[in-house]
Amino acid sequence: MSTLLPLLGLLSLGLLSAAQAAPMSAQPAPHIFVLILENHSYDQVIGNPSLPTFNALVKRGALARQYTGVTHPSLPNYVALIAGSTMKLEGDNPAQSFTGNTLVTQLSAKNLTWKGYMQGLPQAGSTVYFSGLYGKKHNPLLLSSDIASDPQQAAKVVPFEQLAADLDAGRVPNFSLLVPDLCHDLHGDLRCLGRAKVERLGDAFLKTWATKIMTSAIWKPGAALIITFDEGEDEQGGGGRVPTLILTPDGPAGVVIRIPINSLSLATSGSLSTP
Template sequence: MPRLPVLLTPLLLTSALAAPAPKLQHVFVFVLENHSLSTVLGNPNLPTLNRLATTYGYAANYTGVTHPSLPNYVAMIAGDTMGTAGDDPGQRFAGDNLALQLEKAGLSWRGYMQGLPTTASTADYAGAYGKKHNPFMLSSDIVNSPQRVQNVVPYEQFGADLSSGSVPNFAFLVPDVCHDMHGALNCLGRAALDRAGDTFIGTWTQKIMASPIWKSGAAIVITFDEGGGGDKVGGGGRVATIVLTPDGPRGKVSRVPYNHSSLLRTIQEGFGLPLLRGAKTATAMNDLFWK
C-alpha cells in the first residue's frame, strides 16, 4: 500500500470543522497496542486492518498523547492523562470522565476486558490481562462505586450482549496482550501476534456489523494506544485509526491532526455531552463519521 501524505492544508481543516457532529446511538472502540502507523499500513500480516482502512474512514494523522500505555488509556476517557505516568497499575485518578458523563445523561457504558478474571476485578495482572489497559479501574470514582464497577466485565460478556441486543451505548473493547499486537508473556512470535490481533478485529467487527445494532447512529473505531519504538510524534507517536459506520464515508482519508482527545470530543458531541479538558480544544473527527 502506498504511503499516504500527512500534510495539513487550510482546506482540509475547514472541511473537518465544517462537517456536522454525528448523532450517535452506539459506539464501539477497540484499542490495540504499540504499533506506529508505518508498521500497520502495508503489513501483510494485517489484511483486515488494511482492508478496513481503505474501505471506510482512515485518520492518517492520528497520534497518541504520550508514552507509555497507561496514560493514553486514561486520556481516551478523560481528555487528559490526569497526572498518570508510567504503567504502574496502582495509580488512580479522580474527576469526571466519559463513563460518568454517560451515566449522568442516562446512557449506558461498559468496558469489555479480555482476560479480566471476573466482573469488577481489581487485579493488577491476571494471565494475559493487565489493568494498565483498563482506564475504568484506574478511576477512583468508578472503583469506589459498587454499582459502576459492575460495568467492567470480562470480554466474553460482549458476545452475549451482542447476541441479546443489550450492548451499551458506549463499549470500550480491549483485547489481552496475546491479541492486542503488542506482544508479552511470549504468547507468539511477532508475525503471529500481528495476525492474532488482525483476526480478533476481523471476527468482532463482522459480528457487530451483522447484528441488528448496526444501523444509523452506530460506529466502530479501531485505534492504538501509542506508537512503537521511538515514535514521539504528537507525544505518543502516529498510529493507525479507522472509523467504520453504516452510512458514513467510504474510502475516506483524513489528514487532519487528531489524537485521543479528538476521539473523545467526537463521542461526547455525538452523545450530546459536555466536553472535558483536552477535548475542548481538540478537533472532532466528524469527517470520518459523517458524509
C-alpha cells in the same frame, strides 16, 4: 436533542472535514464501540500484509492519518482516551489511580449507558493488577477510583466474552470500550513471542469482533466502530503516530482524515447527539 459524548464528536468532525466526503448532517449514535490496539505506528499497520483485516476495513471507513498518542508508555494514553487528560499518571504501574470526570461521568449525567469489555478480566469489576493475559494498566475504567469504588459502576466493566451475548441479545450500551488481552492487542508478551505471531493473533481477533459487531442487529445508521492504538513506536505528537479508523454503516468509504488529532481529541473534540 441532547449532547451524548465528546468522544463521538471525532466521528462527525472527521467525516465532515474529509475532503472526499460529501456534506452530511450529524447523525445520532446510539451504539459506539472503541477498540484499542497496541504499540504499532502508522507505517507498521497500513500496507502490512500480516494485518489484512485492518487494511481491508480501511477501504470501508474513514482513516485518520494524523492521529497520535500523547505520551509513552501505555497506561497514561488509555487514561487520556476516557478522561481527556493523562491525569498526571506516568509509567505502567497498575497501582496508580485517578479521580475526576470521565466519559462515564458525562454518559451517566445524560442517563446513557456504557460498559467496558476487557479480555481476560477474571470477573466483572475485578481490580486485580494481572490475571493471565489481562493487565489492569490497559483498563482505564478501573484505574478510575471513582468507578472502581462504586460497585454499580464497577460491575459494568466485564470480561470481553460477554460482548457476544450482549450483541446477540441486542443489549449493548450506548458506549462500549473494547480492550483485547496481551496476546491479541498486537503488542504481545513472553507467552506469545514474535511480532508475526502476535500480528496474526491480533488480526484474527479484529476480524472476529469487527464482523460480530458489523453484522449484528445494532449495526444500523448512527452506530460506529472506532479502532485505534494507544501509542506508536516513534515520538510524533508525544506518543507516536498511529492509524485510527472510523467505521459506520452509512458513512462514506475510503475517506482519509488529515486533521491532526490525538488521544485527547478522541475524548474532548466536539459532541454528538441522541434524540
